Amino acid sequence: MLHSTFLRFCMLKLCFFICLVYWVESDEEEKCPEFTGLNIGFALSGTELQVQLLLYTRENQNCSERLIEHNVTASKYLNTSKKTVFVIHGYRPTGSQPAWLGEMKELLLSSGDINLIIVDWNRGATTVIYMTAVDNCRKVAEILKNYVDQMLEAGASLDSMYMIGVSLGAHIAGFVGQKYKGKLGRITGLDPAGPLFTGVLPEDRLDRTDAQFVDVIHTDANALGFRKPLGSIDFYPNGGMDQPGCPQTVFSGFQYFKCDHQRSVFLFLSSLKKRCNIIAYPCASYLDYKRRKCDDCEAFQPLSCPVLGYYADSWKNQLNLRNSPTKAFFDTSDKDPFCMYNYLLDITTWNKSIRRGFIKVKIIDYAGNIVESQMNREVTTFQQYKRVKILAGFYQDFEKISKISLTFSTKTLVGQKYKLNILQMRLKALNNPERLQLCRYDFVLMENTELTFKPIPCPERNT
Structure with missing residues (x-):
């Protein structure tokens, strides 16, 4: 009798344990996948490259869906008949999530009914050895091509693909575009990385031939960014270097190094808020712009001067008429929405x-x-x-x-x-x-x- 009671007690404990494990696993499955959060410790020890694609749509804008690498079409929310926007971050020396990512997601989803895919390669971008992150860029591009190929097989079109790349992410977008011989719809480069990319051949960086329309915003051309034109149209706010409101001395700490570089992202976000249009002036140089040689937008009729950011592709037809890449200059204020x-x-x-x-x-x-x-x-x-x-x-x-x-x-x-x-x-x-x-x-x-x-x-x- 005692043996039977003890056995019954053990069976109850085992059932309770199994139920508890199932409940925990179910809870983990239902939890929303999130951007990989790391810290400086991971940067010091280094990380092996891992890429996850987090899909947001208007149906699941508060909870991402992780796309399955070899079965993208199994997605519950992916609609290949819609425009697909990829957001690709850059080098992460501290491992933290980009501060702008949440706002970027909200504003892009409010701008249209799209598939928004956050490309999380934080494991691979988080390292104190910048060259390691640079080497991983082509590997990320290869992984992205695998996903895009599956979407194309499911009925998506290259015309509807739009990649927004920040710093190293801009070159990753360029590498993906090269794989499709420039047939991607659009690439936006937000202050493409300069170190280890300056002076290389076009096939080793972002180039205007990588998509049907390539727009680039340069905000830190004298340090972390790329100085020379890379796109169909290249925007140089405040000359493309020192941005108003950013620290001028190293005594300001980490902000001194990243403020100018990140300004490209915040200018792009400002364009999504539609508080004002930031108008740019096609010109040979910033000095010519300052000397009032390029301030007549009527010369660019019927579409007038280009606007910065998300809606810059409205100038695409004008670029086709000009039949040449364009540099555009303008000045901004020191804080959001940055309009002058x-x-x-x-x-x-x-x-x-x-x-x-x-x-x-x-x-x-x-x-x-x-x-x-x-x-x-x-x-x-x-x-x-x-x-x-x-x-x-x-x-x-x-x-x-x-x-x-x-x-x-x-x-x-x-x-x-x-x-x-x-x-x-x-x-x-x-x-x-x-x-x-x-x-x-x-x-x-x-x-x-x-x-x-x-x-x-x-x-x-x-x-």
Whole structure:
């Protein structure tokens, strides 16, 4: 009897244990797959390459589905008739999840009904030996090709494939594109990595032939990013190097090294928020842009100047008309949404003597709000009866301008004060060229003396 009771007790314990194991395993299966979280310890010891693809759609936007490597079509949520966007991160020296990943996922899913695939190769990107991560890039591309091949067999098209690559991820996207002979729909390179890629052949990095449309944002071209053009169109915010709002000295810690590099990602995210369009100006160089040689968007009709970010492909047809790769320059503010509202100040003077100096511009709306131009750091030469153009950028825009304020300065501390005799002034909103241009005629600017006046609509004419 005692033996039978003991046996029954053991059987109950065994059943309880089996149920407990099943419950734990079931709970793990139901748990949402997540991006691989590592730490600096993994970077020091090194990681073996592992790649997982996390699928999000509008049906499962809060819980990813891990795609099965050799059976992608078994996915519950993947719809191969829809556009598929891949997001590929770069080098991870600390092993942490990219800070921007969550926002990128939310904004891309809100932009359209798509398949969003997060390419997690954190095991392989997390290492203190940068060269190891670089060597893994081609291996990741090969794995991605395997997934894409299965999607193509299930009815997807290369035209609907869009890859967004950050740093090393940009070159991974390029390697995938090469495997399909440039027939991928689009690749966006967000500050493609420069170290170990600068100076190599096009087949060893991202190149404009890797997809039907390749747009690239350069924000750290003098350090971690790639300096030369790589795409169908290459955007160089603030010249592509030092970004406003980023630390200028090494004493700021890790932010000093990554802020400029990451700005490309945050500029791209800003374009998805649709708070404003960041307009860029096709130009040979940043210096030419600053000297007002490339600020006429009307020259690029019918599509005008390109916009930065997710909607940059709206300029694809224009690029086909130009039949050549394009570099585009612009300035930004120091924080999200980073927009700079550009105005062209067109001035004709009638001084007999040449004047050299700067003009500070303010605009005032009907509520009395005032914004001051953050640009115009280049000295301007004023000659008799010759028009000069000054690019003025504002962090805020006014749909209706009540008054304009101008201040002329030579920035000399001693000596004679000069005046500037203005024959005509014209202010044109470059971001909104359909707005009325504002004019003022026959007035004098005394040096270092602010002049505020009410402009009048300019007469219609071709400019």
